[in-house]
Amino acid sequence: MTGTSTAPTGAQLWTRTRGFLIALAVLLAGSTALAALQSGNHHGHLDPRSADPYGSRALAELLAQRGVTSQVVTTAREAADAAGPGTTLVVTAPDLLGDSQLRAVRSAIDLSGGRTVLVAPGGPTLPQLAPGARTDGTAHHKRLDPGCALPAAHAAGRADTGGEHRYATDTPGATACYPSDGDPTLLVLPTATPGGDTVLLGSDTILLNRTLAHEGNASLALQLLGSRPGVVWYLPSPADTAPAGDDPEDRSLLELVPAGWGWALLQLLVAATLAALWRARRLGPLVTEQLPVAVRASEAAEGRARLYRKAGARDRAATVLRAATRERLAALVGVPPGRAHAPEALVPGVCARIPGGAHDVTTLLFGPTPADDAALVALADQLDALEREVRTS
Numbered sequence: 001m002t003g004t005s006t007a008p009t010g011a012q013l014w015t016r017t018r019g020f021l022i023a024l025a026v027l028l029a030g031s032t033a034l035a036a037l038q039s040g041n042h043h044g045h046l047d048p049r050s051a052d053p054y055g056s057r058a059l060a061e062l063l064a065q066r067g068v069t070s071q072v073v074t075t076a077r078e079a080a081d082a083a084g085p086g087t088t089l090v091v092t093a094p095d096l097l098g099d100s101q102l103r104a105v106r107s108a109i110d111l112s113g114g115r116t117v118l119v120a121p122g123g124p125t126l127p128q129l130a131p132g133a134r135t136d137g138t139a140h141h142k143r144l145d146p147g148c149a150l151p152a153a154h155a156a157g158r159a160d161t162g163g164e165h166r167y168a169t170d171t172p173g174a175t176a177c178y179p180s181d182g183d184p185t186l187l188v189l190p191t192a193t194p195g196g197d198t199v200l201l202g203s204d205t206i207l208l209n210r211t212l213a214h215e216g217n218a219s220l221a222l223q224l225l226g227s228r229p230g231v232v233w234y235l236p237s238p239a240d241t242a243p244a245g246d247d248p249e250d251r252s253l254l255e256l257v258p259a260g261w262g263w264a265l266l267q268l269l270v271a272a273t274l275a276a277l278w279r280a281r282r283l284g285p286l287v288t289e290q291l292p293v294a295v296r297a298s299e300a301a302e303g304r305a306r307l308y309r310k311a312g313a314r315d316r317a318a319t320v321l322r323a324a325t326r327e328r329l330a331a332l333v334g335v336p337p338g339r340a341h342a343p344e345a346l347v348p349g350v351c352a353r354i355p356g357g358a359h360d361v362t363t364l365l366f367g368p369t370p371a372d373d374a375a376l377v378a379l380a381d382q383l384d385a386l387e388r389e390v391r392t393s
Contacts, residue, residue, distance in 0.1 A: 020275045027271045046092040053210035069230045076101035079234040083112040087230045094121040102128045113193040119204045120164050132171030139166045139180035148177035152223035156216035160205040161185040315369040325383045353393045
């Protein structure tokens with residue numbers, strides 16, 4: 001018997017799976033590109049070392065030309081330790097701070113005696129960082145006129161302070177500038193320590209590289225941040241930030257995963273589901289189908305023989321061959337069908353029909369399993385010879 005492998009070839013596997021693999025590769029490439037673009041939008045945001053459009057390197061270099069040094073810190077404790085009478089502390093993302101970080105920044109505001117610039121603080125953080133102030137809606141107009149007597153605003157003129165928050169306050173001595181619909185987008189609040197103040201900046205636009213040269217943005221930014229010899233840029237790190245009222249230590253692992261990765265995983269899940277539906281076996285009622293041609297008995301026998309060989313089932317093959325021969329011999333020698341597999345009934349009848357009785361009929365019809373494939377082939381030949389001899393006798 002000639003062996004024929006029924007395992008799929010490499011070409012067949014590629015044909016079956018190439019559609020799914022190509023779709024998966026496209027999805028992974030798209031998700032990676034999207035994640036890179038989303039992360040790029042915030043890379044170096046308000047970082048004085050970053051030259052991308054959303055960084056603040058241009059402003060830091062202009063400050064350095066005027067003798068103002070820049071220092072970057074990434075934790076609230078470092079920011080509080082670095083703040084002092086001769087510094088301007090710039091809090092770039094106050095709304096990302098947790099309770100412990102807000103307390104540290106508030107301590108710096110109260111005790112340092114310097115200036116603190118809060119960039120676009122929202123309603124949740126103002127009660128702790130600037131108790132006398134509150135948000136009062138969105139500034140719909142971006143470029144605004146000073147509208148106040150603050151020297152820095154008066155010298156800068158029109159600037160891009162709108163577009164985000166407007167503020168309101170009842171704090172005595174506060175200076176409100178760049179009003180939008182009657183409410184300021186830049187608010188200067190005095191602190192308890194003499195010489196110190198807090199600046200609420202309604203938008204980060206005047207600090208960014210891409211808009212620093214517009215209108216009076218550069219002048220206003222230089223005067224707000226350059227009034228002291230040093231600027232401390234507080235860029236909260238992921239380990240140091242949490243939503244207001246929530247410490248990082250209390251957040252679960254899933255809450256620390258960026259939102260963009262959640263969308264990417266959802267896209268992968270949807271793609272996998274669609275691929276499974278596409279490739280899955282269709283279920284439905286059984287349908288009969290007429291074969292186009294009749295299958296010859298020799299082909300069926302050859303196919304079964306190959307299956308037996310692949311499984312190494314010589315015992316099963318020998319049993320089938322002997323059982324079929326016994327049934328045919330029983331019909332030839334007059335043994336009832338129910339006794340065809342009984343040696344005491346079949347063997348005497350067969351031996352009586354064989355001239356000379358030279359064959360070991362019992363071993364041939366009821367013997368042990370052949371030891372190898374060659375012995376199995378020999379058994380098949382001997383059974384055929386025995387049946388022919390009985391037929392011709």
